[in-house]
Amino acid sequence: MTVQEFILKFREAFGEAAPLPIAIAYSDTPLAEIKSLPKCLVVSISKLRDGGALTLSAENVICGGGGLYARFSEMPERVPVFVSEVEHYKQSKVMVEDYVKSMDICLTDKPYLNLVRIDALDSWDDAEALLFFATPDILSGLCTWAYFDNNSPDAVCAPFASGCASMLVFAVNEHRKHGRRCFIGMMDPSARLLVPENELTFSLPICRFKEMLATMDDSALFQKAYSLIRKRIKR
8 A cells, every 4th residue: 555545544544634644764864954953852753743854863862861762872871860760750760771771772873863744755665663643532543453453462552651762662663673563652741741632642663554554444444333433533
């Protein structure tokens, strides 16, 4: 299924108002002008729901956590203390260090991380992951679709992480190991105010997305139960 064919199907399933997903790709070439960014990457990434492209690099990602989760830099020493003693998201700084280590974040050998709404893509070829912004009703459809051909209990999972980590890390890692898991994110209280109150994220590796394209028509997205949800989304 081509990008444009998927957009038509996505609009049919979720309505015209549903934000199109964002493609995530590391590259040797910037897709957009490398501009100064607000400290938190969630602000800039969230704006892509309205279109356009964003290029991240070691030069314009100024947040220490953001640099880590975008794969441009190692974790700053202050992060474990901040996460445990200021934010209280983990019981100790050792737990933070262990958790980040378990995320298996390898530094990129590409100088740029490009994010672009999919209506600006010609093909899926360069993307490693897709990121959806989703209300509970849209999330219901995405999760149901993901479970349609996958009985694994972690076909959709929700590992805790910072807002930018949940957007950028898990699905890219999953793609690189040819995995099938999809991820719900944006449960980080520090970043919640940077997105609409009734919205989470749903990310998936592009290798899994290509499998799911083949099941989209047969899944519950176009059956009676979800059609009732679709009517509410459109209202």
